[in-house]
Amino acid sequence: MRMRFSRRSIIDPLELQELISTGVEVRLIDASWGSQPVYPYKHIHNAVTFDIDAVADVNNPLPHMLPDENTFADSVGIMGINNQDTIVVYDQHGIHLAASRVWWMFRFFGHKEVYVLNGGLPYWEHLGLPVNDLPVVFDKSEYKALLRSDLVADGKEVLQALDNEKIDVIDVRSADRFLGMAPEPRVGMRSGHMPNSKNQFFVDLMDQSTLGLKSEEELEQILSPYKNTSRLIASCGSGVTACVFALGMYDIYEKDVAVYDGSWSEWGQESSDFPVAL
Template identity: 40%
Template structure:
């Protein structure tokens, strides 16, 4: 069987259906829901999934479990072992999806990119698009992974930003801080859902809600995305993406990548870290 090659950072349901039985393909369900929804991505995966999909739990398992902030990036060693236990090899080709369309799957796509793995893509439209296309689902109990993989992590620190780097970016004319939260949260017009967080945004940050890059929970095309980013930043420059807790920021990272940008980073702690630190500057609408 010839080696599998991804067509890009996004794949369609049709492409996945044609290649889902390839020996190199690893399908990951990365479904995660905001706490207030009271939905459980893991339980939903147990009940219904694309056949052979393995569950990637970046919220409770593949994360820094000692951090005070939610689903922070784990160490390369932790990530490597977690990927191996999912049967992932260095020559695997990974497709990530989630149950909302495009919501949490780009977070796992970005995690693999950060760990030096390039053969990874997001299923455009996720599970809803797969269902709408009429492709089959598996509702039987999932099988255990048969063999541990040989995946090796190579950490790319430039793809993840910490608080100090974001502080430095505030006055850096070559770097744009882009916030993925809804505009009323960005402006501080509504309180944050997480207790103890201030409302508002970082100085010099630009607001680009995720709804602006999506259409019916699928990604807008590359031309549309390029227009969006060029309108925000006429000259190409480095971008640091932030959101509530580092998940939807990765949707913007994916959108920027599709639009042709490469100098990209995600602020891992995002507003859950910035908003909780009383020493950091916050801007609110007046």
């Protein structure tokens, strides 16, 4: 049975704590990425870890590209997660490194009940809610991945979409990077953006006091220009923070957003033939 929360794609820490305290079965995932993990000495309830660099196509030279269905299913099965579980994903930075990416990955592979803990571990602790360092062990489960190809885009599709008035390509990097005024953090990358793409910095969707998504009213003011677009494709540096835009659009409008998995790590390569504008 589908659980009902106050928002579509996120769950408030107090809502989650109520579920935990009343014994409702919820599976938590710590998806922290990009810094030294704190999971070994503090995590929420029964959380397991999910590494986007490990649950990935490790043979692809691009960073943390989507794995195939079998790899994802096997990896999630080892975590003891099944298709019927209600999943709540969080990270130690808030929602962007990389809880939103893991939320999108589960949706891409067909999971129905998956949410992001709004504000992640920092806001959870700010509210004085409990953490622990207890080992978490679940029996292996059988997970079946059901791929949703509409939620991902490759470079070829993006190139065609840039000349299609019914499709918006949204670049969520900072304005300085979008305009080529700031260097890219990865070596061997050109500066600038995809011609005809639009810039919507992912940080603008976040409440800096909680590190979660802004209120529904605030998000609607920001995201309303995109609500009637036939197809949205989000891009970023490497397919991680683009998922914050996807999270926001689904939260406010229940609208699906495809993520360009290669993002600027593919498009912006100096050896790439993809066009770049400044």
